[in-house]
Amino acid sequence: MKVDVVLGLQWGDEGKGKIVDVLANSYPVIGRFQGGPNAGHSLHFEGKKFVLHTVPSGVFRKNAINIIGNGVVLDPIIFREECQEIEATGVPVRERILISKKAHLILPTHRIIDAAQEASKGKGKIGSTLKGIGPTYMDKTGRNGLRIGDILADDFADRFATLKNKHKDYLKQYDFSYNAEENEQAWMEAVEYLKTFKIVDGEYEVNKFLNDNKRILAEGAQGSLLDIDFGSYPFVTSSSTTCAGACIGLGVAPGKIGKVYGIFKAYCTRVGSGPFPTELHCETGELLRQKGFEFGATTGRPRRTGWLDLPALKYAIMLNGVTELIMMKADVLDTFETIKVAIGYKVNGVETDHVPFDTYAQVEPIYKEFKGWCKDLTQVTKEIELPYEFMDYVRFIEKELGVPVKIISLGPDRKQTIVRGED
Numbered sequence: 001m002k003v004d005v006v007l008g009l010q011w012g013d014e015g016k017g018k019i020v021d022v023l024a025n026s027y028p029v030i031g032r033f034q035g036g037p038n039a040g041h042s043l044h045f046e047g048k049k050f051v052l053h054t055v056p057s058g059v060f061r062k063n064a065i066n067i068i069g070n071g072v073v074l075d076p077i078i079f080r081e082e083c084q085e086i087e088a089t090g091v092p093v094r095e096r097i098l099i100s101k102k103a104h105l106i107l108p109t110h111r112i113i114d115a116a117q118e119a120s121k122g123k124g125k126i127g128s129t130l131k132g133i134g135p136t137y138m139d140k141t142g143r144n145g146l147r148i149g150d151i152l153a154d155d156f157a158d159r160f161a162t163l164k165n166k167h168k169d170y171l172k173q174y175d176f177s178y179n180a181e182e183n184e185q186a187w188m189e190a191v192e193y194l195k196t197f198k199i200v201d202g203e204y205e206v207n208k209f210l211n212d213n214k215r216i217l218a219e220g221a222q223g224s225l226l227d228i229d230f231g232s233y234p235f236v237t238s239s240s241t242t243c244a245g246a247c248i249g250l251g252v253a254p255g256k257i258g259k260v261y262g263i264f265k266a267y268c269t270r271v272g273s274g275p276f277p278t279e280l281h282c283e284t285g286e287l288l289r290q291k292g293f294e295f296g297a298t299t300g301r302p303r304r305t306g307w308l309d310l311p312a313l314k315y316a317i318m319l320n321g322v323t324e325l326i327m328m329k330a331d332v333l334d335t336f337e338t339i340k341v342a343i344g345y346k347v348n349g350v351e352t353d354h355v356p357f358d359t360y361a362q363v364e365p366i367y368k369e370f371k372g373w374c375k376d377l378t379q380v381t382k383e384i385e386l387p388y389e390f391m392d393y394v395r396f397i398e399k400e401l402g403v404p405v406k407i408i409s410l411g412p413d414r415k416q417t418i419v420r421g422e423d
């Protein structure tokens with residue numbers, strides 16, 4: 001059996017949570033492979049809404065096992081809050097979640113370092129979610145980190161204190177006031193809560209599932225344009241958000257990857273700093289924000305909005321080996337008379353369809369205009385009912401990108417999903 005991967009092709013918030021929840025119905029195992037509580041994955045079903053941060057989005061599906069992979073960074077306090085909220089709805093979380101021993105722990109002082117670093121950057125700040133993501137991955141690659149498996153060791157408290165003291169030394173360079181002990185007790189209590197879960201050798205579990213002929217759906221967080229290597233550095237997150245990250249973050253060999261579902265919104269959003277060639281600073285941008293309810297699921301910050309960017313999508317498709325596209329939120333464009341799509345760039349005056357290395361380059365999008373469909377798509381349940389103008393938009397995108405759009409999402413609810421070819 002193979003691991004199919006769902007990942008975002010833009011700057012995150014494409015709707016991964018919704019789609020994983022929909023697809024999880026036909027996968028016995030779901031695995032998160034990177035990121036941490038910087039993610040906010042929204043699920044809507046049966047009149048309820050949940051925002052998941054660390055827990056994979058298959059948790060509401062009966063009989064699905066949800067693995068938090070080694071590539072994830074986990075904050076015990078946030079994890080506990082999240083699980084208690086899910087548990088309150090009657091979901092047996094401990095039966096459905098496995099946590100890799102090799103996933104790294106976010107300490108209270110990682111969050112403080114994140115805040116101190118951002119404050120020191122002034123206007124050049126990344127716009128981090130302040131969840132301690134960057135500092136935790138820094139300790140991972142710097143070989144200082146603490147892992148989930150370590151909480152079971154007798155000397156865990158000492159190891160925690162050693163790392164905390166290292167952080168206090170590190171923080172001396174910043175003019176930043178903090179109380180390192182403020183959340184320590186709550187954090188230690190949440191670690192005790194964590195111990196009530198199945199803490200496993202994730203890579204062995206995942207490969208055993210595959211050998212037992214169980215399909216796995218890997219759930220990405222963030223998006224390809226926020227990838228530590230390929231995103232608009234330094235305005236990126238600190239993990240590998242591309243398909244290769246699924247191999248590293250779950251412990252599966254590249255040959256075991258099957259389908260790669262690339263998710264994109266029918267327009268673009270970005271939260272935090274960094275380049276955004278098609279960004280709209282006008283009323284149209286505001287309309288996209290209001291109609292798409294583009295406010296961060298984790299931080300509540302307004303998301304920046306703009307037109308669809310095909311050169312950026314092509315780049316993401318190339319990096320991930322996307323086999324099927326999933327188009328989200330086209331319903332947000334329902335009232336637009338004209339819709340624009342960037343088909344190329346002028347970078348410092350020269351035409352190209354490559355995403356430039358230089359994060360600060362002057363990028364001017366080259367647009368193609370489409371006539372809007374001006375119809376409510378949220379009630380459409382069959383492919384055949386989709387308006388001509390909308391299908392024109394979809395076919396153009398497929399042709400330009402060279403990958404079929406397999407699923408079209410027309411609203412936040414599970415049911416507002418059209419799988420093409422299934423009419």
Ligand code: GDP
Nearest residue numbers: 013014015016017041042297329409410411412
């Ligand atoms: P994720 O981080 O990729 O899981 O995405 P988020 O949950 O952060 O953001 C996507 C937002 O769009 C959420 O509020 C979803 O409920 C909502 N959403 C998902 N799909 C659709 C859709 O097709 N149409 C509309 N209007 N909203 C959607």
Ligand code: IMO
Nearest residue numbers: 012013038039040127128129221222237271272
């Ligand atoms: P999901 O999984 C959108 C952005 C932050 C910031 C940058 C670095 O919900 O799509 P970090 O806290 O990771 O150090 O922040 O990355 N960012 C996201 N933007 N969706 C996310 O996750 C994001 N996770 C991080 O806004 O610009």
Ligand code: MG
Nearest residue numbers: 013040041297
């Ligand atoms: Mg999100």
